[in-house]
Amino acid sequence: MLSLEESKAESYDGIDRSGDRAVRIAKEVFNNPEPGYREYKTSSLIANEFTEMGIPFEDGIAITGVKGIMDTGRPGPTVAVIGELDSHIVRGHPNSNQETDAAHACGHNTQIGMLVAVAKGIQSSGVMDTLSGRIAFMAVPAEEYIEIEYRNQLRKMGKIEFLVGKSEFIKLGKFDDVDMAIMTHTDEERQSGKFSIGGTFNGMIAKLVHFTGTSAHAGSSPHLGVNALNAATIALQAVHAQRETFREEDSIRVHPIITRGGGAVSAVPDDVRVETFVRGKTIEAIISAAEKVDRSFKSGALAMGAGVNITTIPGYLPKSNDSDLEKLHAENAIGLVGEGELIQRGHETGSSDIGDLSNIMPIAHPFIVSASGKAHGVDYIVEDYELAVLTSAKAMTGTIIDLLSNGARKAYSLKESYDPPLSKRDYLQTIRGFAREDNFVF
Ligand SMILES: [Zn+2]
Ligand SMILES: [Zn+2]
Numbered sequence: 001m002l003s004l005e006e007s008k009a010e011s012y013d014g015i016d017r018s019g020d021r022a023v024r025i026a027k028e029v030f031n032n033p034e035p036g037y038r039e040y041k042t043s044s045l046i047a048n049e050f051t052e053m054g055i056p057f058e059d060g061i062a063i064t065g066v067k068g069i070m071d072t073g074r075p076g077p078t079v080a081v082i083g084e085l086d087s088h089i090v091r092g093h094p095n096s097n098q099e100t101d102a103a104h105a106c107g108h109n110t111q112i113g114m115l116v117a118v119a120k121g122i123q124s125s126g127v128m129d130t131l132s133g134r135i136a137f138m139a140v141p142a143e144e145y146i147e148i149e150y151r152n153q154l155r156k157m158g159k160i161e162f163l164v165g166k167s168e169f170i171k172l173g174k175f176d177d178v179d180m181a182i183m184t185h186t187d188e189e190r191q192s193g194k195f196s197i198g199g200t201f202n203g204m205i206a207k208l209v210h211f212t213g214t215s216a217h218a219g220s221s222p223h224l225g226v227n228a229l230n231a232a233t234i235a236l237q238a239v240h241a242q243r244e245t246f247r248e249e250d251s252i253r254v255h256p257i258i259t260r261g262g263g264a265v266s267a268v269p270d271d272v273r274v275e276t277f278v279r280g281k282t283i284e285a286i287i288s289a290a291e292k293v294d295r296s297f298k299s300g301a302l303a304m305g306a307g308v309n310i311t312t313i314p315g316y317l318p319k320s321n322d323s324d325l326e327k328l329h330a331e332n333a334i335g336l337v338g339e340g341e342l343i344q345r346g347h348e349t350g351s352s353d354i355g356d357l358s359n360i361m362p363i364a365h366p367f368i369v370s371a372s373g374k375a376h377g378v379d380y381i382v383e384d385y386e387l388a389v390l391t392s393a394k395a396m397t398g399t400i401i402d403l404l405s406n407g408a409r410k411a412y413s414l415k416e417s418y419d420p421p422l423s424k425r426d427y428l429q430t431i432r433g434f435a436r437e438d439n440f441v442f
Contacts, residue, residue, distance in 0.1 A: 001130060011122055011125040018117065018124065019386070019389075022113040022117035023389050026110045029042050030109040033095070033096065033102035033109075035087055037142050055069070063154075063159065063160065065169060070135045072133060072404070076412070077403075077404075078134040079180055080175070082138045085141050093105055093378045106143075107187075110370075110385065122135065131408070138174070138181075141165035142163065143352060145351075155313075166354065171428060175361065181357055181363045184367065184368050185352075186367065186382050193343035194391070195341060195343065196366060201350055201355050204279035204286065205313065206275070211232045213231065217268075219266065222268050229272045231272070231301045232258060234303050236258075238296035242293065249281070251347060251349050253279040257275055277315060281318060283318070283430065294438070307441040311437045313434070315351065317359050317427075321358065328410070329366055336398075337391065362415075368391065369387075370382055370383060
């Protein structure tokens with residue numbers, strides 16, 4: 001029987017032996033970026049790997065998701081390793097798709113490599129014989145909250161209910177048999193260190209705002225029109241004026257964009273569209289800020305005598321890591337890169353759907369500092385694939401071995417001591433409660 005340390009060493013060797021393959025897959029995904037709910041190639045790539053490794057899986061979950069299971073055959077909790085399938089859309093990124101502008105500007109391509117590396121590490125080392133419970137490999141679509149209009153259409157067609165994949169997986173029951181989850185995002189260097197752990201994220205809701213006016217000749221008879229663009233610009237000024245009321249401790253972020261500003265310059269704009277997120281540290285803070293944002297949108301329409309339709313769509317819930325799971329993960333990371341390379345994160349004003357999962361089960365969501373540039377920017381590139389794919393896969397594999405060895409003692413105790421902020425039912429009720437459509441005509 002292998003000792004814990006021997007098991008880890010064996011599995012790390014397994015990861016190194018199949019390292020070229022895992023890195024090649026990460027690079028192949030990088031060169032074929034696909035935005036959320038359209039990751040068909042990426043999805044079949046991971047499905048093919050599971051087939052080749054003999055890992056039973058289900059695909060087509062939430063359009064493109066894949067879930068594979070490695071079962072020890074002994075009772076015990078299920079630990080999930082998550083990889084995100086989707087790219088971002090960044091026009092001008094050197095590796096963007098010419099037609100869609102899709103680009104891996106958040107490093108999710110490495111997460112698909114990590115799934116393969118973790119599976120190979122466990123499978124090729126014989127460590128499975130020493131573990132209990134199951135490991136779920138979850139390739140989940142649509143982490144990035146983009147293409148709201150397109151996804152809202154999918155929503156209206158009944159193909160999805162939520163715009164991000166983990167919420168959809170939760171709704172479909174794909175996490176019902178999972179007890180805890182780990183995943184690793186890449187990060188750019190912000191301070192010296194290789195692994196960053198801990199920290200919390202803002203949650204957010206999204207708004208699609210449609211100002212309607214009346215078109216008329218912009219030169220000769222603007223008095224006959226109702227200018228929807230003016231309504232929108234007044235509304236945006238009103239949103240900005242709310243900022244002094246946002247409390248520091250709520251970490252509110254509101255960042256609207258105009259996605260349609262009018263048709264022809266010679267006509268008074270009658271159709272203007274705005275999208276925004278309302279982000280905050282707590283659900284209460286988000287709801288309070290969103291009321292102010294809605295009032296602001298109404299004020300622009302009121303001033304101009306225009307109409308405004310505000311569609312509010314569930315976004316992400318705030319994220320918190322499970323401290324026990326994070327600690328275990330940090331110990332494994334330290335074993336690989338040394339204590340001096342560990343960075344402790346604080347609160348961050350970005351958001352992710354791992355936040356949603358963190359409200360119903362223990363999660364660890366560390367970052368591996370392996371990229372350069374700015375996340376979601378034209379210059380974001382993963383520089384060190386060995387670190388990004390293989391070192392992070394080793395840290396996750398070590399954590400799985402800790403959790404599931406000795407009859408899955410640590411996984412059981414983590415599961416038993418965990419008190420979820422929300423049940424699955426309450427989670428779905430909470431995010432469904434955000435969805436609404438309000439129409440005002442002045
Ligand atoms: Zn990401
Ligand atoms: Zn991202």
